[in-house]
Amino acid sequence: MRSGASVRTTKKLWDTMLQYKYFYLMVLPVIVWYALFAYAPMYGVTLAFKTFDYNGGILGSPWIGLEHFQKIWTDADFHTAFKNTIVISLMKLLINFPMPIFLAILLNEFSRNTAKRFFQTVLTFPHFISWVVLAGIITDMLSRDGVVNQFIMALGFESISPLTDKESFRPLLYITHMWREVGWDSIIYLAALAGINPELYEAAEIDGANRFKRLLHIAWPGIKSTVAILLILHVGQLLSQGASFEQIFNLYSSPVYSVADVVDTYIYRTSFQIGGDFGYMTAAGLIKSVISLVLLVLANTIVKRMGEEGLY
Amino acid sequence: MKGFKRFGFIMVGLALMTGLLSACSGNGNEKSSESENAAATNSGTGGEENPYKDPMQISVAFWDVEAEVAKIENDPIVQDILKKFNITIKPVNTTWDDYGQKIQMWAASGQLPDVFAIDAIGTQYQRKWVDQGVVAPLPDLTNYPNLAKYFEAPDIAGLAVDGKQYTIPRRMFPSTDWSALDRVVYYRWDLAQEAGITKEPETWEEFKVMLDAIVKADPEGKRITGLTSSQVKMLGGLFWLYGNPVATSDGSGADFKWIKEDGKFIPAVFSKTALPALQNMKDMYDKNLIDPDIALTSPEIAYDKFASGKSAAMLSGGGFINLDANIQRKRWANSYPDKEISETVKVLKPLIGPDGERHHAIFKTYWSESYFSGKIDPKKLDRILALFDYVLSPEGKTLLTYGIEGVDYKVEGDKKIMLETKALNEKYPAISFLRDLVAYETADRYDLSNPSISDVGLREEAVEYIDWILNNTKVPEYDIRLTYMSTPTKDSFTVFDHDDLLNVMLSKEPVEQAWQKIVDGYKSKGLDKMIEEVNTKAKEQGIE
Numbered sequence: 001m002r003s004g005a006s007v008r009t010t011k012k013l014w015d016t017m018l019q020y021k022y023f024y025l026m027v028l029p030v031i032v033w034y035a036l037f038a039y040a041p042m043y044g045v046t047l048a049f050k051t052f053d054y055n056g057g058i059l060g061s062p063w064i065g066l067e068h069f070q071k072i073w074t075d076a077d078f079h080t081a082f083k084n085t086i087v088i089s090l091m092k093l094l095i096n097f098p099m100p101i102f103l104a105i106l107l108n109e110f111s112r113n114t115a116k117r118f119f120q121t122v123l124t125f126p127h128f129i130s131w132v133v134l135a136g137i138i139t140d141m142l143s144r145d146g147v148v149n150q151f152i153m154a155l156g157f158e159s160i161s162p163l164t165d166k167e168s169f170r171p172l173l174y175i176t177h178m179w180r181e182v183g184w185d186s187i188i189y190l191a192a193l194a195g196i197n198p199e200l201y202e203a204a205e206i207d208g209a210n211r212f213k214r215l216l217h218i219a220w221p222g223i224k225s226t227v228a229i230l231l232i233l234h235v236g237q238l239l240s241q242g243a244s245f246e247q248i249f250n251l252y253s254s255p256v257y258s259v260a261d262v263v264d265t266y267i268y269r270t271s272f273q274i275g276g277d278f279g280y281m282t283a284a285g286l287i288k289s290v291i292s293l294v295l296l297v298l299a300n301t302i303v304k305r306m307g308e309e310g311l312y
Numbered sequence: 313m314k315g316f317k318r319f320g321f322i323m324v325g326l327a328l329m330t331g332l333l334s335a336c337s338g339n340g341n342e343k344s345s346e347s348e349n350a351a352a353t354n355s356g357t358g359g360e361e362n363p364y365k366d367p368m369q370i371s372v373a374f375w376d377v378e379a380e381v382a383k384i385e386n387d388p389i390v391q392d393i394l395k396k397f398n399i400t401i402k403p404v405n406t407t408w409d410d411y412g413q414k415i416q417m418w419a420a421s422g423q424l425p426d427v428f429a430i431d432a433i434g435t436q437y438q439r440k441w442v443d444q445g446v447v448a449p450l451p452d453l454t455n456y457p458n459l460a461k462y463f464e465a466p467d468i469a470g471l472a473v474d475g476k477q478y479t480i481p482r483r484m485f486p487s488t489d490w491s492a493l494d495r496v497v498y499y500r501w502d503l504a505q506e507a508g509i510t511k512e513p514e515t516w517e518e519f520k521v522m523l524d525a526i527v528k529a530d531p532e533g534k535r536i537t538g539l540t541s542s543q544v545k546m547l548g549g550l551f552w553l554y555g556n557p558v559a560t561s562d563g564s565g566a567d568f569k570w571i572k573e574d575g576k577f578i579p580a581v582f583s584k585t586a587l588p589a590l591q592n593m594k595d596m597y598d599k600n601l602i603d604p605d606i607a608l609t610s611p612e613i614a615y616d617k618f619a620s621g622k623s624a625a626m627l628s629g630g631g632f633i634n635l636d637a638n639i640q641r642k643r644w645a646n647s648y649p650d651k652e653i654s655e656t657v658k659v660l661k662p663l664i665g666p667d668g669e670r671h672h673a674i675f676k677t678y679w680s681e682s683y684f685s686g687k688i689d690p691k692k693l694d695r696i697l698a699l700f701d702y703v704l705s706p707e708g709k710t711l712l713t714y715g716i717e718g719v720d721y722k723v724e725g726d727k728k729i730m731l732e733t734k735a736l737n738e739k740y741p742a743i744s745f746l747r748d749l750v751a752y753e754t755a756d757r758y759d760l761s762n763p764s765i766s767d768v769g770l771r772e773e774a775v776e777y778i779d780w781i782l783n784n785t786k787v788p789e790y791d792i793r794l795t796y797m798s799t800p801t802k803d804s805f806t807v808f809d810h811d812d813l814l815n816v817m818l819s820k821e822p823v824e825q826a827w828q829k830i831v832d833g834y835k836s837k838g839l840d841k842m843i844e845e846v847n848t849k850a851k852e853q854g855i856e
Contacts, residue, residue: 054419054444076836143605144537145622164607164818253544253607254811255818272413274565274806275437278420 048283061279068283078284080258081266085288088173088248088262089238095174097234099182101227104189105219109211120190123183131180135250138176139163169256177247188230189223196222228308236296239288240264263288364398368695371425372749373418375411377403380745387742389711397699404428419446424685427696429749431680433471433479434566434796436804441683442478448684448693449476455694456701462751467676467792480700481678484754492672492781493631493754494679495549495560497539497660498639499523500624502651506531515664516554516592523601526624534621538601541627542614542634547606548809549673550627551593553662556585557671558790562679565806569674570794570846577794577847581809582831582839588666590816590823597817607814611638619643625660632659632774633757636765654769659777662785670785676792679752703750712747713762715740728761735766791855799845801838 017024043058048068050061072078103123110116126134141148142163149159162168196218204214234241245264252260261269267284270276296311304310374380381403384390394400404425406414411430416437418424424446432438441447453460459480463469467488468481485491501512504522507529513519523538530536541547545563552559558569558580568579596602603609603623615638618626628634640653648656662672682700684693702708710728713736714721720732720739737744747753757764758778765771812830819826831839850856 052420054422054440054446057420057422076833139608143608144603145535159604161604161607254808254814255607257811272416273808274804275416275432275435276804277436 045282045286047279048286050279052278064279068277068280069287071280072284072287077261077266077270078263081261081263082287084260085239085262085264088170088260091170091174092177093234093238096178096181096185097231099178100185101189101223103182104186104193104223105215107186107190108193108219109215120183120186124187125183126180127184129180131244131246131250134176134180135247138172138251163251164253164255166256166259169252169260173247173251173260176251177244189226192223192226193219225308228303228306229311232296232299232303232311235299236292238295239292364396364695364698367398367400368692369400369402370427370692370696371402371404373404373406373411373415373425373428374745374749375406375408375429377401377745378405380742383741383745387740389715389740390742390746393699393702393708393711393746397695397702399695399699422687424683424687426688426692427682427684429482429680429682431562431564432683433481433676433681434564439798439803441686442473445686447478448686448688449478450480450684450697451690451693453697456697458704459697459701462704465677468678470792470796479681479683480750481676481681482748483678483751485677486755488674488677488787489782489785490677490755490778491560491675492662492785493758493778494629494675495546495673496628496631496635497550498618498626498628498635498657499660500526500618500621500656501658502656503529503531503536503621503624512658513660513663516666519660519663520596520599520601523596523624524599527600532621536621537603537605537617537623538596539606539625539627540603540614540617540623541606541609542611542629544607544609544814545810546627546629547813549629551813552581552586552589552809553665553671553673554589554592555666556580556583556589557665557674558788559583559586559589559809560673560675561807561809562675563808563810565808567676567795568807568809569790569792571790576843577850578843579807580790581807581812582834587824587827590813590827593813593817594823602817607818615639615643620647631754632765632770632777633754635659636767636770640767640770652769654767654773659773661777661780671788672781672785674787674790682750700750703746709747709753709756712743713756713764715743730761730763732763736763793853793855794846794850797846797849799842799849801842801845805838805842807834 047058047061049063049065050058051064051067052058053061056062107116107120110119129137140146142161143149144159144161153159160168162172200218201214204218209217245262245268248260248262249265249268252265263284267281271278271281300310300312372381381401384394384401402425406429415424415428415430415432418428419437419441432441453463462480462483463477465483465486468483471477471479471481484494499522503526507522507525509522509525511518513522527536527538541550543563548563549560558571561567561569561581568581570577571580571583572578573583593602603617614623614626614628617623619639620643630637635653635657639657644651644653662670664670684696703712710717714728714730715732715736717723718731720736721728721730723729732739755778756762758774760771760775762771765774812827815830816823816826821829
């Protein structure tokens with residue numbers, strides 16, 4: 001039997017929902033979309049504990065418990081891919097997370113709007129070129145006949161081939177990622193900077209604060225909470241977007257598999273080239289997702305402890 | 313009077329209509345009876361009811377099939393053949409980049425088309441398709457005599473699972489001798505001569521000297537590189553020929569061949585003779601005789617490089633057919649309008665290796681295969697098999713290769729003389745598709761009267777080349793049954809030797825060390841266990 005307090009709470013909630021019915025109606029399509037396309041397909045995760053049967057499909061395949069996870073434990077290729085995922089993601093976070101903040105602050109310092117817009121447009125543009133096209137351009141530029149090597153050789157140095165060199169492939173990933181995304185990622189910080197009351201800058205200027213002091217005491221506190229939220233989001237997506245499948249898949253080749261094969265590319269290659277069990281591959285993907293979730297919770301907790309508002 | 317006039321018009325109109333209808337129906341009947349007769353003749357059921365009277369639509373997944381099917385409307389030969397079997401084709405497109413993924417996804421979601429093309433023999437997923445009924449077994453082939461004959465070749469017959477065939481391999485050659493055509497090296501003989509080379513290379517040493525001379529002399533001033541390749545997958549087909557020819561594979565990862573070494577069967581890739589072959593390749597790379605960008609190559613890039621004089625030699629699949637189609641017809645005239653390709657470019661004859669023998673690559677006699685959905689209606693399967701049987705029949709082959717007798721060619725004695733001067737593929741744009749859907753039959757194109765290689769100079773050279781191969785090279789011994797053998801570890805074991813070759817080539821470590829790391833990697837994936845299983849099973853089956 002439900003207590004009187006519980007009934008009252010439900011009634012109160014219902015009354016509130018009725019009162020804001022139009023808002024709820026507006027959010028309904030989003031909820032339906034998430035339910036249909038984000039949550040309903042999650043039943044596919046069960047495949048991690050099954051061996052795939054073509055006749056039974058995902059639901060009808062037989063359960064095999066933790067067999068796939070036990071196999072993964074001894075799979076040297078998965079270990080390499082997992083290690084690469086962590087290294088590449090963390091390095092991208094370290095290198096590429098602060099860059100858009102610096103860029104936004106730098107652009108914000110432009111007193112002339114035309115120059116600001118020009119640089120912003122130029123730097124944002126690469127984001128709209130797909131990795132497939134970019135990989136073609138990069139490969140072309142770095143080939144022996146490409147502009148980079150022609151320039152290097154004209155200076156009397158040996159030609160380079162970072163696309164097939166284990167030592168330079170990862171730096172190439174970081175640099176090309178930064179080149180493509182730094183402009184786009186800085187937009188949100190620019191918006192946050194634009195939201196700061198200009199009177200604060202004026203007052204600080206009158207009080208004798210130089211550019212650096214204004215940046216430190218006005219601009220940075222103004223965007224700190226945005227930085228915190230974006231950091232949590234980045235950490236949550238670290239293992240998937242950090243080790244971007246599209247970027248690596250389109251740029252790598254077998255000589256650099258040992259330093260570049262991340263979990264997503266490993267799953268793809270094993271599924272479609274070697275023909276591994278779909279269940280095994282789902283288990284590999286699930287491990288990655290669970291670790292992403294743990295990282296997200298950790299990042300959120302740390303940010304909250306630092307006094308900022310978390311994601312939840 | 314007015315009424316009479318109207319009546320007259322109506323009567324004339326009716327008479328015209330009747331004439332027109334009867335003319336139409338007369339044509340239709342004739343065609344229909346022709347078709348019935350042909351179909352009846354083909355099916356061997358003369359005098360019985362036309363077995364193809366009900367129209368049938370079949371869905372076909374084949375590379376770029378949408379574009380190929382669109383060409384049928386301009387191809388009277390293919391139209392007639394399809395009419396004969398009362399078939400219309402519903403294209404389900406795949407491309408060279410996505411066919412593997414698409415077909416595996418369709419198989420997983422139960423959406424496979426009636427017939428589809430893929431190279432899956434020996435892979436884990438193909439075994440599952442057979443075990444779980446994803447693909448249909450072929451029925452008794454008595455009614456399809458040409459198809460039945462097709463399955464007599466040992467490496468095709470050996471594909472049966474529990475006595476049943478599940479696939480129709482797309483045959484290329486009548487025997488593995490012809491595999492020599494599937495990994496050939498084209499080289500610039502004109503540039504070699506300009507660089508001071510007077511003799512065509514016969515040994516690996518001479519080949520390397522020739523490449524070195526061209527790269528160093530760079531006669532056209534284009535900063536020419538050494539050997540390039542149309543795909544990384546091709547690498548094993550050349551470099552293993554230095555003393556380890558049985559290791560050559562088609563790149564699928566599942567077709568590795570076995571040899572007996574120290575009293576035990578082992579995959580040829582892991583033979584003692586692998587190291588000298590790898591060392592030879594590494595030396596070539598280190599001495600700039602191999603394109604430094606070879607790891608990132610693709611067919612289009614390689615053809616462009618070779619045809620524009622930026623590469624001294626090119627490793628390619630498809631032999632003279634690709635030399636004709638992708639270099640001669642598409643590119644050569646732009647770069648060298650004044651040079652005859654057949655006099656400028658030569659195809660490297662298999663080189664004499666360290667053992668004093670001339671070896672060429674050895675693959676299966678087919679590449680890729682047709683499967684039929686496990687859900688296919690037996691009547692539909694019967695109709696498709698009848699079509700396949702016709703394409704493989706002497707009549708079908710002749711029609712799809714030479715066109716129509718009296719129109720496109722005439723017969724003089726035992727020879728066919730082409731009457732049509734333009735390429736048949738232009739006149740009948742879908743004949744290649746229909747032929748390739750069933751079997752490539754590449755060997756047929758190495759005949760002087762066959763117009764598939766359009767450049768007559770190249771055609772003559774091609775015919776001479778294969779004759780030379782058949783007379784001067786020998787295929788080393790190996791037992792294909794071991795390649796097809798199924799054991800628990802072997803079923804999930806792949807050997808991408810081209811990746812391994814590339815890794816050794818680009819490694820900064822000494823060859824021996826780099827190779828040992830690769831072998832250790834395979835050992836961690838169960839190499840020793842697989843060898844043990846295969847040897848035990850071979851003993852049980854009496855394979856020595």
